[in-house]
Amino acid sequence: MRGRRCLVPMSVALIALAAVGCSKKEASESSEPASPAEKATTPAAAVEKTAEPAGFGTVSGTVAFSGKPPEAAELPRKSDPVCAAKPMKANDVIVNANSTLKDVLVRITPGTVKGKFTAPSTLVPVKQQDCMYVPRVQGAVAGQTVEVENDDKTMHNVHTYKGQETILNQGQPSGSPPIKKDSIAAEPAVLKFKCDVHPWMTGFVVVTDHPFFQTTGADGAFKLDKVPAGKYTVEAWHSKYGVKTAQVTVEPNKTAEAKFSFDGTEKGE
16 A cells, blocks of 8 residues: 555656646747748738839830921021032921921930930041031930031131030131040030031030930931830920920830921920
8 A cells, every 4th residue: 555655646746747848849839930831821011022123115206397397598608618619508497308307306304314324435526517517416425525527628616505605615727636525515415516607507416414315317217225114204306496395104125105296386596
């Protein structure tokens, strides 16, 4: 009897130890990380999404002219024998055969394209040829060097304005070396080139802080490639008729269309 009585306390002790062990195991299991299946039940709104690359698209279109084409006047070039040898008419408005407008600088509005764009190492060529500035209208990326050449056998002077401010006024005799300036196209602006010797001579360099611009030619069309995806204002600038704008949304690998039309009643410079 005495031996049996000793077994009872020992059994109770073993049961108590087992209970303590089970309690510790349950506590340990409850502190383990949730399984992948349990993680999947996390609300989608709480998961941070990784931004996808913006991609690139294209902006294209035409610049139409719906008004009556103005009659080009004969230029008063008789004061210089070299210029007088080749009579020419005014070229401030050129309406193409397909009723579109030439020499319109189309670009995405400056300051709206994200990123930093390095100016190309290529020169922006401004030629004085047949007593005219050639091309009449062209674009440049801010920071590009402008090179002015005199191809005529007569004296010109390169008088360049930014608004009403003179930023270059330099004589260029026949046969003299090109004038190279890396400062006049330093920031977005419309640069106007004149010649005080031959007042009918006019040319423009439109400076932008990105490379997404083009001047319309004989078909009045334009195409801006590799534009970062996004929403933009596109502007069409004409030296006589001013600016028209259009809103576009550029999507990756797609072409956004922008159409402009001038009727000849607008006022520019």
